[in-house]
Amino acid sequence: MNTLVQRAYNFNAGPSALPLAVLEKAQQELIDFRGTGMSVMELSHRSAAYEEVHNNAIALLKELLSIPENYEVLFLQGGGSLQFSMVPMNFLKPGEKAGYIMSGSWSEKAFSEAKLFGDAYHVASTKEGQYRRVPQIDELKYNPTDAYIHLTSNNTIYGTQWKEFPDTGDVPLIADMSSDILSKPFDVSKFSLIYAGAQKNLGPSGVTVAIIRKDLLEKANPNIPAMLKYSTHSKNNSLYNTPPTFGIYMLGEVLNWIKETGGINELAKRNEEKAKLIYDAIDQSNGFYIGHAEVESRSLMNITFRVKDEELEKKFLTEAKNEGFIGVNGHRSVGGCRASTYNAVPFETCKAFSEFMVKFQNENR
Template sequence: MSQSNQRAYNFNAGPSALPVEVLEKAQQELVNFHGTGMSIMEMSHRSSTFEEVHNEAISRLRKLFAIPDDYEVLFLQGGASLQFTMIPMNFLQLEKKASYVMTGVWSEKAYKEATLFGEPVQTASTKEDKYRNIPSLEEIDFGSDDAYVHLTSNNTIYGTQWSEFPDTGEVPLIADMSSDIMSKPIDISRFDLIYAGAQKNLGPSGVTVVIARRDFLAKANKEIPTILKYSTHVESNSLYNTPPTFGIYMLGEVLKWIEKQGGLAAIAKQNEEKAKLIYDVIDNSNGFYTGHASKESRSLMNITFRVADEELEKQFLTEAKDAGFVGLNGHRSVGGCRASTYNSVPLETCKALQDFMIAFQNKHK
């Protein structure tokens, strides 16, 4: 590896980079957590020790993300993919429609699951343009009686991100924020339900965060399996069955790290700086590098691009790997290159990629 501490330049799309200090603290506490003589992974999820860890993580999440008091915070399992099913199962009644904004593979998957429970409608889509951009707010046409409007706030595969969210009025707004949750401050009250896998910005894989308005949850279908009801997990404080205890512990530690960085405003500034380093190389390369996403829809979390020709692109990825860069291959469905610059990816890692990209171009132009 090129770095003195032997850490890779990690641009994995998920599971992704975690703060070194969080990993080191977990290492220190792994065998004997707070003098209990056990690892956090070995103790009962019903114990007072774990309950404190669990509740503290919820409290930190509420404070950092400015979650209003009339919202529930849940730690669930099954990833965002299970939420694709749980949402229509709970909220899409047969006589209702739900509007899905199509911006990539994950919104396609969410829409497909909804077809099993009711009548979802693709209210707007940028598929014809290879998902290079986010639809304009004017394109999003939904019914006033829709069960909900669903969108994916950041698209990991195509490198696009919503900069402004639609005002859906009385129609509930639901967002899959798996790949940009807590990357910047947002107004939670604009949404009725937010869900996100933790493995991009919040911790290791295995935990799914759900933030939902209580009065919206009260409208859920009650004639569904117990484990798939949101009310089941609300009533048990996410402890209905054995939760991913280590993942929740790690999520709590990542939240502490975000606090140390100065909170979400500081994190947002860092993310803008990191993405700019790489986008500047693309924009100033005279076509040697070309971005996939249109400039107005660019993601600060996933930077997708191509190299001048296919053979050079293969060489770029090979040389990058040899130089200690990990995870720069684009998603298998679209190819190309992708640098995921989530919260925990250091500025220095993005600067190293910037330098590598410039050097590679200078060598081959």
């Protein structure tokens, strides 16, 4: 380890913190990847050396999430935003409807894209309440003949997260899990398709993971461009074209780090502990800090709050930056403050920020 490097208190919402151990390993292997005399970025994506990286990443993801045998794991490009289009392009056929559960800005964007391809409607929405919570399961109203139901598992902008997922029976359930995948255990078999941009919990930006049930693949629209068909990537083990090889290598190393850390259950425990530090600072502030999300919907990944008045909030953000806390400004669309506490954000970073919050309150009563 290079002990001279001072790591930032990184609360960026994405691209976000990566495990230091992973960065150090990548640094060691950067010029000569495992005796090849080349960087992993220079390897042919058809080479045996890269194929091992690629397949190990798929196997690790299947292991860590206990993905059943009837699912494919794909590595795609275009981020979660391209998935907003690919999902309806593949699965929303003429004469069918698709239901979207509205819980924040990203579900709004996904819904807008779906409307370009077919008949999409709101299954439920918490927009009137400023997206302070996710809809309750008994609020969901959908049709048993729907092509699919879509939800966003964690809302980075508003700081809300699903604690329990609905069981939609024979209607395929599709989830954007970009900002909380691998942060806590969940049952993959409830979903027909899960997609996630890598840049929050999985690795660097540039890779998108899709976990898709094989029977849904068989229902896809065949009359769309090859690169936008899930089946194209499934048939070619995500090697139809040149994939983001370095990003997949890094993703695999992050998955190795998760496994060595103790797996998803250990990460969930750590994430609870980290988030509690900051939520306690909010809850014990007697209104100095005001959390956005309702308690039962609070995210463990993105903690959103305001300071009691606008001038103090500006001062808070300025002093936080001066103290080395990076990425604490809320999303540009809503303002306020946000601490993104993804898997790789250390406990010590969250503890330091919690202590700063208490100190700032005491000095600015």
